[in-house]
Amino acid sequence: MKLLDRYVFRQVLGTAALAVAILSVVLVLGNVFKQALDLLVNHNVAMEFIFDFVAYIFPYSLTFTIPWGFLTAVLLVFGRMSAENELIALRSNGLSMARVCMPVMAMAVMLVGVCLWINLDVAPRAQVKMKNALYNMATNNPLAMFSSDKVIDEFPGRKIFIERSSGSELQNVLVYELGEDFQPMKVVFAKRGFLETDRENNQLLFRLFDARFEQRDDQDPTNLAKIRQGIVAQQIPLSISLKELYEKNKKRDRLSAMTLEELQERLRGGRAEAEGGSLKDERDQTRHQQSITNARTEVSKRFSFAMASFALGLIGIPLAITAHRKETSAGFALSLAVAFAYFFLLTLADVARSHPKWHPELLIWAPNVIFITAGVWMFWRLNRR
Numbered sequence: 001m002k003l004l005d006r007y008v009f010r011q012v013l014g015t016a017a018l019a020v021a022i023l024s025v026v027l028v029l030g031n032v033f034k035q036a037l038d039l040l041v042n043h044n045v046a047m048e049f050i051f052d053f054v055a056y057i058f059p060y061s062l063t064f065t066i067p068w069g070f071l072t073a074v075l076l077v078f079g080r081m082s083a084e085n086e087l088i089a090l091r092s093n094g095l096s097m098a099r100v101c102m103p104v105m106a107m108a109v110m111l112v113g114v115c116l117w118i119n120l121d122v123a124p125r126a127q128v129k130m131k132n133a134l135y136n137m138a139t140n141n142p143l144a145m146f147s148s149d150k151v152i153d154e155f156p157g158r159k160i161f162i163e164r165s166s167g168s169e170l171q172n173v174l175v176y177e178l179g180e181d182f183q184p185m186k187v188v189f190a191k192r193g194f195l196e197t198d199r200e201n202n203q204l205l206f207r208l209f210d211a212r213f214e215q216r217d218d219q220d221p222t223n224l225a226k227i228r229q230g231i232v233a234q235q236i237p238l239s240i241s242l243k244e245l246y247e248k249n250k251k252r253d254r255l256s257a258m259t260l261e262e263l264q265e266r267l268r269g270g271r272a273e274a275e276g277g278s279l280k281d282e283r284d285q286t287r288h289q290q291s292i293t294n295a296r297t298e299v300s301k302r303f304s305f306a307m308a309s310f311a312l313g314l315i316g317i318p319l320a321i322t323a324h325r326k327e328t329s330a331g332f333a334l335s336l337a338v339a340f341a342y343f344f345l346l347t348l349a350d351v352a353r354s355h356p357k358w359h360p361e362l363l364i365w366a367p368n369v370i371f372i373t374a375g376v377w378m379f380w381r382l383n384r385r
Contacts, residue, residue, distance in 0.1 A: 004100070005102065005103045009103040009106075011077045013073075016069050016072070019065075019069035020062070020068075020070075023064075023069055023072075028054055031053075052133050056126045056127070056129050057130070059118055059126040062118055062123075063115065063119055063123055063305060066111055066115055066309060067111070067115065070108065070313055071339055074317055075319065075334050075335050075338075076320075077320075078321055079321075105310075105313070108310045112309055112310050115306040119302040119303075119306050120259060127254070128257050131257065149162075149164070157178050158177055160173070160174070160175050160176070161173070161174040168195050168196060169192065169194055170194065170195060171191070172191060172192075173189075173190040173208060175188040184216060185218070187213070188213055189211060189213075190209060191210040191211075193206050194207045195207075202241065203240060204239065204240045204242060205238075206240070207235065207236075207237055208233075208238055210232075212229070213229070214228070214229060255294060255295060256298070263295055267295050267296065267299075297350070299361070300360075300364045307368045308342065308368070312338065312342060314372055314379065315372075316375075317382075318375065319378070321382060342371060345366060345370065
């Protein structure tokens with residue numbers, strides 16, 4: 001039995017390691033080409049930043065590639081064993097399918113623990129380090145952030161769009177100053193401008209030429225009929241504090257960048273705020289309820305997503321045996337379809353977090369419930385043959 005366990009374990013482990021490595025490289029390189037290549041080519045960003053970017057995005061990629069790679073390995077190994085009649089030989093010797101698959105289920109449980117550690121601690125900390133790297137780039141090489149035809153929203157209270165940039169020279173600049181509800185309250189248009197760093201005052205300084213202002217109504221900012229046209233200036237300075245960027249970076253408001261301890265602390269603070277009776281306005285109560293729901297859903301998502309390896313592995317075994325194919329392309333195509341279905345259901349459940357009445361913190365478990373139930377049923381039918 002130990003020989004069989006070692007054989008199955010080594011086959012699945014080796015294939016899973018290769019699949020995770022390939023999928024991680026594809027996902028990481030995709031993010032590099034999407035987000036960082038323009039910085040490297042057009043703005044002379046140091047290669048050190050690209051290496052840091054890869055190191056920080058890699059843990060996040062593992063949350064997807066570990067369960068997907070494990071599913072691929074299960075489909076390939078058991079598809080080959082089924083096609084070459086190895087499973088028939090094992091069952092002829094009196095072994096049940098449950099006994100043959102025991103090493104795979106043990107590996108699935110171990111991967112659940114690894115994914116849980118990554119989801120709860122490693123990936124959030126990597127996101128924080130990525131944000132710190134972006135802040136350091138903004139202070140040391142601010143021009144790298146201002147790419148052509150891109151909206152820059154890293155600065156709190158502002159969104160900046162630049163149609164074209166060439167070094168420190170900018171063309172067709174739009175600067176939006178946002179209100180509390182992130183509605184544009186003031187807009188500055190400029191045909192051209194120059195950007196420089198004022199290190200003494202820790203700020204970025206725009207020198208805008210041929211600029212004009214536009215002011216939205218404070219009470220009704222979406223009503224375009226109430227827009228007030230401001231002055232037109234040949235040259236104006238516009239400063240943006242890097243200290244504000246640092247404070248925004250320090251707050252780490254994004255739930256995905258919080259560890260489990262920080263999420264639990266936010267939930268405790270939310271409960272204390274509700275019990276303190278400070279939420280008298282209906283709007284504040286709605287916003288508070290949404291914040292609590294988002295935090296609860298994020299916690300549930302971390303634990304639920306960690307179960308993906310077990311759910312996908314359980315349904316992958318009967319699928320591989322039923323397909324009875326040993327071709328690598330067939331196994332990978334099947335893993336792509338199954339993984340897409342799982343991640344699609346997870347995304348749909350995650351979207352529901354904007355509707356607290358739907359209990360998204362429970363709905364986020366639906367993909368695991370569906371796949372584990374289907375896997376158990378298919379495994380039961382397979383074992384009865």
